[in-house]
Amino acid sequence: MKILSIETSCDDTGIAIxxxxxxxxxxxxYLSSQNDIHSSYGGIHPSIAKRExxxxxxxxxxxxxxKAHLLKKGKTEINPETDIxxxxxxxxxxxxxxxxxxxxxxxxxxxxVTTGPGLEPCLYVGxxxxxxxxxxxDIPLIPVNHIEAHILVNFINxxxxxxxPALSLILSGGNTKLFLMQKxxxxxxxxxxxxxxxxxxxxxxxxxxxxxYPGGVEIANRANKVKKSQFKLPRPMINSNDYDFSFxxxxxxxxxxxxxxxxxxxxxxxxxxxxxxxIKDVLIKKTEKALLEFNPKSIFIGGGVSANKKIQKALKxxxxxxxxxxxxxxxxxxxxxxxxxxxxxxxxxINYDNLKANSNLNLND
Numbered sequence: 131m132k133i134l135s136i137e138t139s140c141d142d143t144g145i146a147i148x149x150x151x152x153x154x155x156x157x158x159x160y161l162s163s164q165n166d167i168h169s170s171y172g173g174i175h176p177s178i179a180k181r182e183x184x185x186x187x188x189x190x191x192x193x194x195x196x197k198a199h200l201l202k203k204g205k206t207e208i209n210p211e212t213d214i215x216x217x218x219x220x221x222x223x224x225x226x227x228x229x230x231x232x233x234x235x236x237x238x239x240x241x242x243v244t245t246g247p248g249l250e251p252c253l254y255v256g257x258x259x260x261x262x263x264x265x266x267x268d269i270p271l272i273p274v275n276h277i278e279a280h281i282l283v284n285f286i287n288x289x290x291x292x293x294x295p296a297l298s299l300i301l302s303g304g305n306t307k308l309f310l311m312q313k314x315x316x317x318x319x320x321x322x323x324x325x326x327x328x329x330x331x332x333x334x335x336x337x338x339x340x341x342x343y344p345g346g347v348e349i350a351n352r353a354n355k356v357k358k359s360q361f362k363l364p365r366p367m368i369n370s371n372d373y374d375f376s377f378x379x380x381x382x383x384x385x386x387x388x389x390x391x392x393x394x395x396x397x398x399x400x401x402x403x404x405x406x407x408x409i410k411d412v413l414i415k416k417t418e419k420a421l422l423e424f425n426p427k428s429i430f431i432g433g434g435v436s437a438n439k440k441i442q443k444a445l446k447x448x449x450x451x452x453x454x455x456x457x458x459x460x461x462x463x464x465x466x467x468x469x470x471x472x473x474x475x476x477x478x479x480i481n482y483d484n485l486k487a488n489s490n491l492n493l494n495d
Contacts, residue, residue: 132157133240134194134263135470136187138256139248139276140303141179143186144466147198147238150474154286158197159467162186174303180251187259188225195236204234209265215258222255226262235267242473245273246491247304253487261482272473273485276464277305277493280432282314282475283468284457291455293428297420299413301441302433302464303329306375308416309493310424315476317493320420321373328409329435331377335384335405339398350438352402359400361387363408368415375416380408406440414444421452428455437462 131151137144143162149155162182195201208230216223243260246253264271281298298309298317306323326334329346336345341352363383366376384405393401417429429449435441442458449456461467 131239132198132200132237133242133272133470133473134238135242135274135466135473136256136260137244137276137464137466137469138183138187138252139244139246140252140464141174141182142464143183143190144464144469145187145190145194146466146470147194147200148467148470148474153288154471154474156286156467158194159465160190160193160197161465162190174249176249176251179249180255183252183255184219184222187255188222188229191259192229200236200238202234202236203232206230206233206235206266211265212262215262215265219255219258222259226259230266238267238269240270240272240473241267242272242274242469243485244276244279244469245485246488247276248487248489250487250489253489257485257487261485265482271482271485272477274469274472274478275491275493276469277307277491278317278476279468279472280459281309281311281430282472283432283459283461283465284430285314285475286460286467286471289457291428293455293457295424295426296428296430297417297424297426298430298432299417299436299445300433301328301413301431301435301438303327303333303435305433306377307493308373308420310420310426311430319493321375321416323375323377324367325376325378326381328375328377328413329433331381331409332405332435334381338381338384338388339393339401341398341402346435346438349402349405350440352399353406353440356396356399356403359404359407360397361401361404363387363404365408365411365415368412373416373420375412377409380405406438410438410441410444413441414448417445418448421448421454426454428457430457432459432462432468434463 147158296311300307306328308320310318332346341348366379
C-alpha cells in the first residue's frame with residue numbers, strides 16, 4: 131500500500147510517498163524551504179508563506195512522483211468539483227488540470243495531509259491540493275495532526291520494545307508540549323507553553339542579537355564556540371509545581387541585558403551559550419519531574435528544536451540516569467514523511483466536505 135503525504139503547516143512545503151508492507155519505506159521525500167525568503171523578517175510572514183506554498187507545491191509533487199517512479203503518461207477524467215476546490219488558487223488549478231490531462235492515476239491508495247495546528251492560510255494550500263487529488267483519483271483522504279506526526283515519526287523503524295507508557299516532548303517553532311502517551315492515539319497533555327514556544331523564543335532572541343533566521347541554529351552554532359558565559363539569565367517556571375513552560379520572560383531578560391549595550395563577538399557567543407543553557411535547564415527539570423511522577427518506560431521527542439545537540443545530550447543523559455530508552459527521530463523539522471507515518475499508524479476517516487484547517491488543533495481532537 132502506497133500513500134502520498136502533504137505538509138504545509140508553516141513555511142516548508144513537503145510531499146512524501148511511503149510504502150507500507152511489513153515495514154514503512156520512504157519512496158520519495160521532497161521539501162521546499164522558505165528560510166531565505168523569511169530571513170529578512172526574522173520570522174514567518176503568513177501571507178508570503180501561503181504564496182510560496184501555492185507556487186512550490188506542484189513542482190514538489192511532480193518531483194516526488196518521479197522519484198517514486200509513479201508518473202505514467204495517460205489521462206485522468208477531471209472531476210468538476212476541482213474548479214470549486216481550487217478557485218482561490220488559479221495557477222495551481224491550471225497546473226493540476228495539465229497533470230490530469232497528461233498523466234493517469236498513479237499507484238497510490240491513500241492521501242494524507244496536515245490539518246493543524248499551524249498557520250491557517252498555509253494549511254489550506256495543502257488541504258485543498260489534497261482534496262483535488264483525492265476527488266480526482268477517488269481514494270481516501272486522511273487528516274493528520276501535526277503534533278502527533280512529530281511523535282509517531284519515531285516509529286518509522288519498527289520500535290518493537292515495550293515502550294508504553296512514554297513521555298512525549300514536542301519542541302518546535304510553534305509548540306512546546308509534554309505528553310504522557312499510553313499508546314498510539316492515546317495522549318494526556320501534562321503541560322504546554324503559556325506564551326512563546328521554544329523555537330519562537332530562539333528566533334526572537336536571535337533577532338534581539340541581530341543574528342540571522344532561523345535563530346535556533348545560529349544560537350546553537352555560536353554557543354558551541356565558548357565554554358562559559360558571563361551572563362546569567364532566568365530559568366522561567368523551572369520550579370513551578372506543574373509541567374507548563376514560559377519563554378517570553380527569558381526573551382524580556384535578554385532585551386534588558388542588551389539595552390544600551392553593544393556586545394563584542396565573543397560576548398554574543400557567550401549570550402548564545404547562556405540562552406541555550408537556560409532553555410535546556412527548564413526542559414530537563416520538567417522532564418525529570420515527569421519521569422519521577424509517572425515512571426514511563428521511554429521518552430519520545432519531536433519537532434525542529436529536538437535537533438539541538440545540547441538538548442539531545444541532556445535528554446540522553448537523563449534517560450541513562452533513569453535507565454529508560456530515548457527515541458530521537460531522524461526527521462525532526464517539519465516534513466511530509468512524518469505526516470505519512472502518522473496516517474498509517476493512527477488513521478482517521480473524514481468526509482471531504484468536513485476537512486478544514488484548525489490552527490489550534492489539539493492532540494486529542
